[in-house]
Amino acid sequence: xxxxxxxxxxxxxxxxxxxxxxxxxxxxxxxxxxxxxxxxxxxxxxxxxxxxxxxxxxxxxxxxxxxxxxxxxxxxxxxxxxxxxxxxxxxxxxxxxxxxxxxxxxxxxxxxxxxxxxxxxxxxxxxxxxxxxxxxxxxxxxxxxxxxxxxxxxxxxxxxxxxxxxxxxxxxxxxxxxxxxxxxxxxxxxxxxxxxxxxxxxxxxxxxxxxxxxxxxxxxxxxxxxxxxxxxxxxxxxxxxxxxxxxxxxxxxxxxxxxxxxxxxxxxxxxxxxxxxx
Ligand SMILES: C[S@@+](CC[C@H](N)C(=O)[O-])C[C@H]1O[C@@H](n2cnc3c(N)ncnc32)[C@H](O)[C@@H]1O
Ligand SMILES: [Zn+2]
Numbered sequence: 001x002x003x004x005x006x007x008x009x010x011x012x013x014x015x016x017x018x019x020x021x022x023x024x025x026x027x028x029x030x031x032x033x034x035x036x037x038x039x040x041x042x043x044x045x046x047x048x049x050x051x052x053x054x055x056x057x058x059x060x061x062x063x064x065x066x067x068x069x070x071x072x073x074x075x076x077x078x079x080x081x082x083x084x085x086x087x088x089x090x091x092x093x094x095x096x097x098x099x100x101x102x103x104x105x106x107x108x109x110x111x112x113x114x115x116x117x118x119x120x121x122x123x124x125x126x127x128x129x130x131x132x133x134x135x136x137x138x139x140x141x142x143x144x145x146x147x148x149x150x151x152x153x154x155x156x157x158x159x160x161x162x163x164x165x166x167x168x169x170x171x172x173x174x175x176x177x178x179x180x181x182x183x184x185x186x187x188x189x190x191x192x193x194x195x196x197x198x199x200x201x202x203x204x205x206x207x208x209x210x211x212x213x214x215x216x217x218x219x220x221x222x223x224x225x226x227x228x229x230x231x232x233x234x235x236x237x238x239x240x241x242x243x244x245x246x247x248x249x250x251x252x253x254x255x256x257x258x259x260x261x262x263x264x265x266x267x268x269x270x271x272x273x274x275x276x277x278x
Contacts, residue, residue: 009021009153010095010121010141010152010153010156011029011045011047011143011151011152011153012031012151012152012153013031013033013035013151014037014047014048014049014052014145014149014151015031015033015035015049016031016033016035018031018032018033019031019032019153020037020151023036026039027039029045040131040134042131042134042135043134043135043138043142044130044131044133044134044142044143044144045141045142045143045144046127046130046143046144047143047144047145047151048125048127048144048145048146052146052149057126057127057128058125058126058146059124059125059126059129060102060126060129061126061128062128063240064240064241065102065103065126065128065129065132067236067237067240067241068102068103068105068237068240068241069103069105069132070234070237071230071234071237071238071241072103072105073105074230074234076228076230076234076238076266077105077266078109079224079226080163080185080224080266080268080270081105081106081109081113082109082113083222083224083268083270084106084109084110084161084163084183084185084270085109085110085112085113085114086113087183087222087270087272088110088114088118088159088161088183089113089114089115089116091159091181092116092118093116093118093157093158093159093181094118094119094158095118095119095121095156095157095158095159096110096118096119096120096121096157096158096159096160096161097121097122097123097152097157097159097160097161097175098110098120098121098122098123098161098163099123099147099160099161099162099165099167099172100123100124100125100147100162100163100164100165100166100167101122101123101124101129101130101133101142101165102124102126102129102133102165103129103132103133103136104122104129104132104133104134104136104137104140104142106161106163107120107122107133107137107140108136108137110161111137111139111140118159119141120137120139120140120141121140121141121142121143121152121157122140122141122142122143123142123143123144123145123147123150124142124144124165125144125145125146125147126144127144130142130143130144147165147166147167147168147171148168148171149171150168150171150174150175152175153175154174154175155174155175155176155177155178155180156175156177157175157176157177157180158176158177158180158181159180159181159182159183160172160175160176160180160181160182160183161183161184161185162182162183162184162185163184163185164185164186164187167213169213169214169215172213173213173215173216173275176275177275178275178277179274179275179277180274180275181219181272181273181274181275182212182213182216182272182273182274182275183270183271183272183273184210184270184271184273185268185269185270186210186268186269186271187267187268187269188208188223188224188225188267188268188269189205189206189207189208189267190205190225190265190267191265191266191267191268192238192242192264192265192266192267193264193265193267194262194263194264194265195235195238195239195242195256195264196244198248198252198255198256199244199247199248199252200244200247208221208223208269209221209269209271210269210271212271212273213273215275215276216273216274216275216276217273217274217276218271218272218273219272219273219274220271220272221269221270221271221272222269222270222272223267223268223269223270224266224267224268224269224270225265225266225267225268226265226266227263227264227265227266228263228264228266229261229262229263229264230262230264232256232257232258232259233257235256235257235259235262235264236253236256236257238264239253239256
């Protein structure tokens with residue numbers, strides 16, 4: 001039996017929205033209308049039916065996911081992971097969702113750094129990322145699903161973490177309890193400035209504070225900025241994690257690799273917000 005899965009109704013069926021229960025064999029989840037979803041060997045659940053997929057491999061591809069894991073495991077974003085974990089621990093949630101969890105780096109860090117026990121969930125649309133996350137963290141529950149149709153019961157979570165990932169305001173509100181918390185990590189005005197200088201003729205700073213979803217109120221904003229000096233290969237891994245990677249052709253990538261001792265600014269904005277009761 002897969003120990004991290006207990007028969008309780010955190011999931012709803014992606015086809016009919018009825019509650020999903022772990023069946024007797026503990027190998028799959030089933031709803032009252034007999035829609036069945038098997039646990040993968042890595043322990044995750046795929047709740048993204050093929051008819052809701054807009055492409056064969058939605059989300060980040062294998063290459064992007066491997067590049068991200070390699071870069072993150074080298075520790076360059078460790079201060080962000082620590083700050084995120086501290087904010088979570090201070091609010092001692094019971095059920096936390098890592099939305100757009102990717103290959104699970106922040107989920108693993110939360111398990112390492114938070115002293116308060118909690119049930120950790122992660123969701124991402126990229127199957128390969130979720131499989132990699134589940135393999136490394138058997139105590140957490142990972143699923144494949146879209147942020148636009150989250151197969152979780154209403155008001156199941158008291159904390160949602162969103163690190164550089166897309167979300168849907170209505171779904172966020174639906175899955176959070178009243179007074180539930182939302183922590184988002186987004187790029188700050190100077191994030192990866194020196195990398196962008198290789199790509200854009202003129203790099204521009206954008207606004208510090210980003211918009212909150214409707215129905216949420218800001219509690220606080222924390223800015224985390226520091227410099228990193230990744231090795232040439234890791235600069236390329238970092239580049240591949242960004243939304244502007246597609247702009248960097250071979251020539252630009254070579255220039256990034258060839259630069260001596262490239263110091264790159266990181267700049268993260270952590271925003272903690274609360275779901276309003278109404
Ligand atoms: C920039 S990555 C961040 C991943 C992770 N939070 C991290 O920082 O390591 C964005 C993630 O969002 C996922 N994603 C994109 N569209 C999504 C959607 N509609 N629903 C759920 N996840 C999505 C991608 O597959 C990718 O893993
Ligand atoms: Zn069903």
